[in-house]
Amino acid sequence: MAADVPAADALAPTAADRPSASRRRLLTWLLALPVLLAALVVGGAGPASAHAELDSSNPAAESTVPSAPASVTLRFTEGVETGLGGVKVLDPEGKRVDTGDAEHGIGGPSTVTVKLSPGLAPGTYTVAWRVVSEDSHPIAGAFTFNIVRASASSANIGSQGADSSVTFVDGLARGLAFASYALLAGSVLFLVALRPAAVGRFRVWMLLFASWAGLLVSTVAALMLYGPKASALPFSSAFDLDVLRATLETKLGRALSVRILILGAAGALLGYLVAVLPTAGRRRRQVLGGAWALLSAGLAATWSLSDHASVGMQAPLAVTADIVHLLAMGTWLGGLAVMVLLLFGTERDEDGEELPGALDVPTVAWFSKIAMICVSVLIVTGVYASWRQVGSFDALFSTTFGLLLILKANFVTLMIAAAWTARRWLQARLRASAGARAGDPMARKQTIRRAVAAEAALAIAVIAVTTVLVNTEPARTAYAREEAAKPRIASASTPFDAGGSAGKGIVDVAIDPAKSGVNTVDVFVRDPLRNPIDPPEVTVTVALPDKQIDAIAVPVEHIAPGQWRAQGVSLPLAGTWQVSIAVRTTDIDRAIVTVPLKVR
Template identity: 35%
Template sequence: MTQTIAPRVRILVLLLLAVTGALLAGAAPASAHAALTGSDPGQGAVVDTAPTQVSLTFSEQIAVSDDAVRVLDPKGKRVDKGDPANLSGTTYTVRLLSGLPDGTYTVAYQVVSADSHPVAGAFTFSIGAPSETSVSASAQASDDGLVGRLYGIGRYVSYAGFVVMAGGAAFVLACWGRGAGVRAVQRLVVSGWLALTAATLALLLLRGSYTTSGKVGDVFDLSLLGDVLQTKTGAALVSRLLLLAAAALFIAVLFGAYDKREAEEKRDLTFGLAIGGTVVAAGLAASWAMSEHASQGLQPGIAMPVDVLHLLAVAAWLGGLTTLLVALYRAPADTPVDRDAVQRFSRLAFGSVVTLVVTGVYQSWRQLGSWSALTDTRYGQLLLAKIGLVVVMVAIASISRRWTARLAKAPAPAAREEEEEREKEKQPTGAGKATGAGKDEAGNGESGKDEAGSEKGDDVRAAQLARQRAAMESARQKRLRDADPNRFGLRRSVLAEAGIAVVLLAVTTVLTQTEPGRTEQEAAAATSASSSSSASTGQGTGAVTLNMPFDTGGENGKGVVTIDLDPARVGDNDMHVYVEGPDGQAFDIPEVKVAFTLSAKDIGPLPVVPDHITTGHWSASGVQIPMTGDWKVEVTVRTSDIDQVTVSKNTKIG
C-alpha cells in the first residue's frame, strides 16, 4: 500500500491546483475597492441646463490619470476638457465644453483605488430630455481579461512563494536544525524564493497594463512601467525585490555556513539568523500591507502592523507545514524528522493559529463593520469560507498532534534491524560482483577480447550497478520511513492539512482582490440615499441637500458649499449652509449669499443672507418659497476681498 503513496500525492496536488485555478478564475474583477458613492449630475438625472463640469465622489482616495474620466455625447464624441482634478477629499471633477445640446451623455471612468486595485464604471445623465445614444454605459474593467487573470495568478504565486520561503526557513531554525543539510528542504525553500522573485517581476511588468488598458501588448511598455514605479504599489514591488536580495543572502548562509557549523557554533549563529530572517520576512510582509487593504480605511496605523503579523503567522504555520510534509516524505532515512522537531513545530503552529485568530478578528471587524456584511457581501462570504477551512485544518491538526504524541511514546527502531536490512541488501550485490568478475576473467582468458572492449564493458556494467545501488538505497530508505506506523499516520494527516492549506491560500488571495464588505455596504447605502434624495427632490417632498463645488481662483479658494433646505416646500423653510475645504474640514470665508430663482414664472432672484453660526456653518430661518416649481439655487462665495464665484444647482421645491 505504501508504494502507491507517491502517485496519490501527485494526484492530490493536481486536484488541489485545479481547485485553486477554479477559485481564481471564478473571482470577481477587483474593480470595486473604491466605490462610486455619488456624482453631479447624478446617475440617470435629467437637468434643464448644461452643467459646466461633472463631479464624481468615491468611497476613498483614488489615483487619476489624464484620461481617467471621459464624458461622451450621444454620438460618442468627447465633450470633456482638461485633466480630472481633485476638488475636495474624495470628490474629483472634469470640466465640460460650453453650450452642450440636449441629449443623453455618458460618463466613463477608469481610476486606481488607494488600495491598488483598478476601478472602472460608467453612467448616463441627460440635458433637457433623454435621447438615444450610441455609447454603451457598461464599462469593461482593465483587469477583466487575460492581463487581469495573469495578475491574479501572479498574486497567488507571490503569496505561496513567501509562505514556503519564510515558513520553511522558520521551520529549520526553530524546529529542525538538521534540516538545513537535507537537500529536499533546501530545494523547497529556494523554490519559494524563486517563485516570489519571478512573481514580483511579473507583477511589476503587468501592473501598467492591469490598471490602464488591460492589453497584453502594453505589458512591456516602458512608459507605463515608469508610471508604475512612481506609484505606491510600484514602490512596494521594488522594495520587495530589494528585500529578496537580502533573503537570498540569508538562504545562502542558512544552507551553507550554518549547516557546516558545530553544535555550539550553530546556537550562536541561530540567534543572528533568527533576528535577520525576522526583519527580512517582516519587510516582505510589509510590502503587501503598505499597498493593499490595510493601508486604507479605518486605523491604518494599527491595521498595517496587524497585517504584517497576520502574514508572518500564515507563513510560519502553512510554510512550516509544507516543509514538514516534504521532510516526512523526502528526508533520508539517516536524517529523519525526529519527534522533538515535530513537537516543536506543533507548539509553533499553535502559537501561529492563536495569532491568526486575534489578528483575523480585528481585520474582519475592520473590513466588515457589521454582522450583515458577513452574509450579504461577497467579501463576507469568502471570509466565512476561509474560516471554515481554518476550522477544518485545526481539526486535522489535532489528529496530527495525536500521532505526534504516539510517535514520542513509541520506542526508537532498533539499530540491529537497520543493520540486518543492510546485510540482506549487500548479499545479492556482492554475489553479482563475484559472478561478474569470474565471467570477466574467463572471458578474457578464453575469447581474447581486446582491452578496449573490456574496459567499455566494465564501464557499462559499473553504471548499471550504480543505478541498481541507487534504486535499492532509495527503496531501503522508503521502507525505513514507512516502517513506523506512527510516522506513516502523521504523514497522512499532515498531507491532508497541506492540501487544505493550498485551497485556503487561494481563497485568501481572492479575498485580497475583493471589495471589503464595509465599503460595499457604505457604497450601497450612499447610492440608496442618493436615489431616495433624487426621488424626493423630483416629487417635491422632503428636505433637499445640494452639494456645489466652488473655485474662486484665489489662495484657499477651493471647496464645497452644501445647502440644506428643510422641509423644501411652499412657505417657511429652514436653511443651513456648510463650507468645507479640499481636505473635508469646515472653514470660514468672508461672505456667503444665497438666491432662489424660478425662471418659469419670472420670480426672483430672492436673496437670502444667512447668519454665521460656527466655523463653516451659516443658517437662516423663515426662508419663504412662494410657489412650487423647478428652482435655481445660486450661492455666491467670497474667499477674499477680490476672489468670489457664484455656483448654482436646480432642484424641485414644493
C-alpha cells in the first residue's frame, strides 16, 4: 500500500506527455464510457431480477370463484421477505378476514400464503399485500377477487406508500452514508500511501473523524428508518423496539448491523493510525494500509450483498464487481478530498512554521496516476452493472433509472476532464522543475485549485445521483413491467373442414389481454374467402395441460355476423392454453380445431 513518492525530477515528462498525446488520452477517456455503455447495453442477456413483481395469485386477480377459498396465495418473480409487511384480505365492508401471519408457501421464498376465515359470504374481496424483495426494496400492491358474484362495493385500502418524512430522511441518510464511506475509505488510503505526515493537520484529522462519525450516524439512521419505510409506518415508529427487532431479521437489517460492527473496528484502527502514522516506517504503513483496505472492502460488501447486485443473474460476479466499484470510488473521491484540504488550507502555522504533509507536485502526480486507474475500474464495473440493470436502449432512455444512469455517466465524464486539466498543469510544473522557466507559481496553483474544486463538486453530484439510483427500480425490470402492463392480445387463425359442400372455412380466435386473470375471448368464423358466416353452433373450451387443467367450457354469445364473444373468462395461471373451437355447419357436419395461445 505505502509507496515512496519519487522526487519531482523522476517524473520529468517523456514523449508520451506531449500535448498531442495528452489530448488523445483525454479523448480516449471521454469516448470510453459511452462506447462501453452502448456496447454492453445492447449485448443481450437473459433477464436479471431486481425488484420483485407479483407474478400470479390464487384466487387470480379480478376472478370469480364458485366457493370461498381457504387461503390466498401470492407468487412473486423472486424471493420476498414478509417480516416488515404482510397480506391483508378485506371483505366488502372493509373488515379483515385473514387469520394469522402471512407465511411462505410450498413454492418457497417466492410464494406467500395467508389463511382466511371459514364461511366467507359472497361478494368482492380486496387483497392488499406489502413485502420486501431480495434487493431489500419494499414493494406493495392490491387486487380484488369475487366469491360467487361481485358485490356493489369493495373495501378502500387507502395509500400504501411510505410516510413522506420517513422517505426524505432515509434518502438523506443513504446519501450521507455513501459520501462518508468514500471520504473515510479513500482519505485514509491516500494518507497511508502518499502523505502520512498530513494526518497531523487538524483539518485532515477532522475529515477522518467526521467521515467515520457520518457513516456511523447514517447507518444507525438507515437501520431505524428501514422498518417504518418497508411497513409504511409513521416516523415515530422508528423508535419502536418491535419494529427494530423485525428490521434486524431482514437482509438489509443484518447488513447494516454488520456495517456498525465493522465501523467499531475501523474506529479503533483509525485512532491507532492517527497516533502512529506520522512516524511509521514503510513496512508498518504497508501493514496498516492492507488492514484498512480489508475493512473498507468489508464496509463496501454491506451495500453489495443487500442491494441490486446480490439479486439476479451472475450475482457472485456482480457482488464482487460492486465491491471493487465502491473501493475505486472511495479511493478516488477520498483522496481528492484530502487534496482539497491540503490545497486550500493554510500551509504555515501561527509561528510561520510549515505545517506537516504539505502537498507537492510528485504527490499530486502519483495521485493522478492512481485516479486514472480508479477511473478505469469505475468504467468497467459501472458499465457491467449498467448492462445487468438496464439491458436495452429502450430501457435506458425510457425509464427513470436509465436517465439517472446517463446523468451519472455525464458527471463522471466531466470529472475525467477536470482531472485531465489538473494533470496538464502538473506536466507544465514538472517541465519547470526540469529546467524550464517556472512562470507564476501562484497562477498555476490557482489553476489546479480550480480543477480540483470542479472535480470535487462533480463528485458530490455523482454521489447524489448514485444515492437516488440505488433507491430506484432498475431499468430492466421497470421496462419489463411497463411492457407487460400494456394491452396485448393473443390471437391465432386456423382452417376447419366439417365436410359437406359448405363445411370449410377459417376460425380466428383472440384472448384479450392474454394475462392471468379475467379475459375476453372472441371467435370469428369466416368462409375460405374470409367473409363472415354464421354456422348453427359454435362452442369453445380452454385447457392448460401443463398444469393439469382439463377442458373448461367457455359460454360464447353470438354478437355480430361471424363473431362470438365470452367475457369474464377466468384464466388463473400463466402458460400456453389450448383453445378448442367446435363448429357445427349442419345437423351432422361438425369440426373441432385447437390452437395454442400464450397467457402471461
